[in-house]
Amino acid sequence: MPAFPNNLTHALTIFYPIIAKMTAEVMEAKEKPVNGKEEEHTQPAEEEGEDDGPEETEANPANGEAKKKKKKKKPKKKKAEQSDPPRIGLSKLFPSGVYPEGEIQPYKDDNAWRTTSEEKRYLERTQMEDPEVTYNNIRRAAEVHRQVRQHARKHIKPGMTMMEIVENIEDGTRALVEENGFESGIGFPTGVSLNNCAAHYTPNPGDTTVLQQGDVLKIDIGVHVKGRICDSAFTLTFDHTYDKLLEAVQAATNTGIREAGIDVRLGELGAAIQETMESYEVEVNGKVFPVKSIENLSGHTITPYIIHGGHKGKSVMLVKNDDQTKMEEGEYFAIETFGSTGRGRAIEGGECSHFAKIHDAPHVPLRLTSAKSLLNTITKTFGTLTFCRRHLHRIGETRHLLGLNHLVQQGIVQEYPPLYDQRGSMTAQFEHTVLLRPTVKEVMYPINVTQQARWRIGFAMILPIRWPSFRDGGLVLRKLAMVVQQPFPSKDDRSATRPPVFF
Numbered sequence: 001m002p003a004f005p006n007n008l009t010h011a012l013t014i015f016y017p018i019i020a021k022m023t024a025e026v027m028e029a030k031e032k033p034v035n036g037k038e039e040e041h042t043q044p045a046e047e048e049g050e051d052d053g054p055e056e057t058e059a060n061p062a063n064g065e066a067k068k069k070k071k072k073k074k075p076k077k078k079k080a081e082q083s084d085p086p087r088i089g090l091s092k093l094f095p096s097g098v099y100p101e102g103e104i105q106p107y108k109d110d111n112a113w114r115t116t117s118e119e120k121r122y123l124e125r126t127q128m129e130d131p132e133v134t135y136n137n138i139r140r141a142a143e144v145h146r147q148v149r150q151h152a153r154k155h156i157k158p159g160m161t162m163m164e165i166v167e168n169i170e171d172g173t174r175a176l177v178e179e180n181g182f183e184s185g186i187g188f189p190t191g192v193s194l195n196n197c198a199a200h201y202t203p204n205p206g207d208t209t210v211l212q213q214g215d216v217l218k219i220d221i222g223v224h225v226k227g228r229i230c231d232s233a234f235t236l237t238f239d240h241t242y243d244k245l246l247e248a249v250q251a252a253t254n255t256g257i258r259e260a261g262i263d264v265r266l267g268e269l270g271a272a273i274q275e276t277m278e279s280y281e282v283e284v285n286g287k288v289f290p291v292k293s294i295e296n297l298s299g300h301t302i303t304p305y306i307i308h309g310g311h312k313g314k315s316v317m318l319v320k321n322d323d324q325t326k327m328e329e330g331e332y333f334a335i336e337t338f339g340s341t342g343r344g345r346a347i348e349g350g351e352c353s354h355f356a357k358i359h360d361a362p363h364v365p366l367r368l369t370s371a372k373s374l375l376n377t378i379t380k381t382f383g384t385l386t387f388c389r390r391h392l393h394r395i396g397e398t399r400h401l402l403g404l405n406h407l408v409q410q411g412i413v414q415e416y417p418p419l420y421d422q423r424g425s426m427t428a429q430f431e432h433t434v435l436l437r438p439t440v441k442e443v444m445y446p447i448n449v450t451q452q453a454r455w456r457i458g459f460a461m462i463l464p465i466r467w468p469s470f471r472d473g474g475l476v477l478r479k480l481a482m483v484v485q486q487p488f489p490s491k492d493d494r495s496a497t498r499p500p501v502f503f
Contacts, residue, residue: 085155085168086147089178090140099139102435103443107261131330134228135442138332138435141187141223141230142444144176149221149232158213158238162203165211165219166190166390173223187222187229188307188386189354193418194218198294198338198346198427201418202353204389205398213238216245218429224385227304230444231334233431241284242341245428248280248291249339253430256299256316256335257443262436264327271320277339282426284341292344293318294421299336302433305384310359333434342425354416355404356386361412370403375412386416 080093091097152169169190179185193201194215203209211217220233235246255276259269273293280291299316301309314325318337327333338346357378366372377397378387392400407413421427433444 082147084151086151086172087175090144090176091178094140094143097136099136099143101139101442102142103445105258105441105443107441108259109261135435135437137225137228138230138433138444140184141177141225141228142232142433144173144223145221145230145232146445147176148172148223149219149234152219152221153234153236156211156217156219156236158211158215160211162192162194162207162209162211165192166202169219169221173221177223177225182227182305182383184225185223186385186391187224187231188220189388189391190222191220191233192217193220193427193429196340196342196421196423196425196427197350197418198297198340198421198429199419200354200416201350202388202390204351204353205393214241216242216426216428218427220429220431222307222386224305228332229302229305229307229433231302231307231336231431231433232445233336233429235428235430242282242426242428244280244282245291245339245341245426246430248277248282249337249428250430251280252277252293252318252337252339253335253432256337257432257434257441260316260327260333260335260434260436261441262327262329265323266314266316266325266327267321267323269327270317270323273316273337274319277318277337280339282341289341291339291341294338294340294344294346294427295319296345297336297338297419299334299431302332302334306359307356307386327436329436329438331436333436334431335434336429336431338427338429340421340425340427342421342427344421346419346421348417349420350418352415352417353388353390354386355388355408356414356416357382357384358412358414359384364410364412366406366410368403368406370399371406371410372403374400374403375407378407378413 080088082088082093090099148169151172152165155168156165166189170186173179173186173190177184177186189202191199191202193199194209194211194217197218199218199220215238217236218233219236220231223230235249237243237246252273256269256273259272277291277293282289282291295318298318300307301313303309303313306313314327314331314333315323316333316335317323357375366375374392374397377392377395381387381395382391389400389404392398392404404413408415435442435444
């Protein structure tokens with residue numbers, strides 16, 4: 001007896017391509033004449049002429065008819081395409097101003113009730129802005145992120161400097177989002193953390209670090225539209241040694257996204273992420289290392305112009321904990337996970353590159369003139385968005401170090417130093433932003449057609465099929481019956497060929 005599909009998704013994955021192919025063969029066979037030659041199709045008279053101009057034909061002189069002008073074909077509008085590298089603004093690719101949705105997912109456990117305090121906070125958030133406008137701003141940022149990320153994945157190679165990598169990414173981001181002050185631009189400096197550095201590294205001016213063949217590179221990109229930040233990250237390797245590490249972290253992020261939802265407790269979400277992450281291990285040169293969640297790093301809420309949600313922001317830890325705080329309707333989360341072959345704990349180290357003005361910092365009198373001038377520049381250029389020393393150089397603040405350090409010491413600017421696990425270990429990161437809408441969650445990862453979408457489209461196409469005749473339908477079904485007699489792939493084979501949902 002042949003094995004049968006485990007579920008509907010598996011059945012559609014197997015049968016839809018077969019049905020579509022056989023239906024096409026039957027229809028093609030019906031269209032061919034008996035002699036086996038293709039029918040000659042002639043164009044209508046209006047379509048035979050050239051597009052250059054209207055042709056004229058002589059009417060029958062005996063009838064005394066005047067010359068008639070042929071209708072001019074309307075030239076087809078060329079669809080705007082992105083350049084390589086991406087430098088065409090999104091408004092030219094989406095003239096309607098409406099941007100693609102992210103991945104729509106139902107909540108795992110539908111919950112129709114809300115506590116009074118949560119309901120009030122949600123109403124307070126929605127009264128401040130139009131949700132549809134907010135959704136579209138986030139989707140615009142996400143589409144910029146997708147196109148920039150797609151190009152980066154293809155073109156980043158060993159031998160490039162970190163400076164080349166971040167400048168290519170940020171130049172593309174500025175062009176696509178059509179950078180315009182606080183209206184749209186870079187959400188935070190592009191992170192390119194290497195190997196045991198898990199996060200918060202971007203090259204400072206003069207950094208000449210070169211990407212090597214054996215490196216594990218985390219790329220963290222931020223884009224904002226009217227303060228709505230799309231925060232997403234991925235990891236690249238150039239040999240297969242650490243494939244299992246990447247697989248573990250990717251699976252943990254997918255788990256976090258799947259389990260996230262309204263009224264989900266953050267401590268329980270952390271436990272689910274840890275369970276997935278630590279079910280993997282990595283073999284390096286014959287030695288096996290368990291993959292560990294980095295316990296003191298976390299996902300986070302994102303609020304307008306503030307990447308970590310400020311002091312009232314919520315954190316999604318990567319390990320089991322006792323946090324009973326709930327996710328709430330209307331909140332916007334960065335679900336990011338970090339895995340390591342080391343001890344699973346990161347410490348600050350190295351030269352700091354990331355900084356941000358604290359949104360509710362107390363007023364402090366500044367004695368240094370350079371600090372006053374720099375604070376004024378930071379406020380006008382970045383507000384509370386994260387920036388780096390490269391960005392200060394770019395706007396002409398080349399002698400900023402003394403003033404910047406003074407602002408940090410006075411508690412006006414927050415520094416975010418690089419975070420490292422133990423020397424010799426490797427770390428990986430994957431991240432997506434998720435919007436908790438009232439009825440569904442939207443993962444900000446717009447792509448042309450995801451595998452899930454293909455399954456949905458395939459199912460929708462199978463149901464309304466109208467066979468040309470019972471005879472043709474019977475022929476397809478007989479062929480399908482012959483295929484069913486063949487054994488199905490094993491469960492391991494099926495899972496190996498099934499692509500991940502988000503990456």
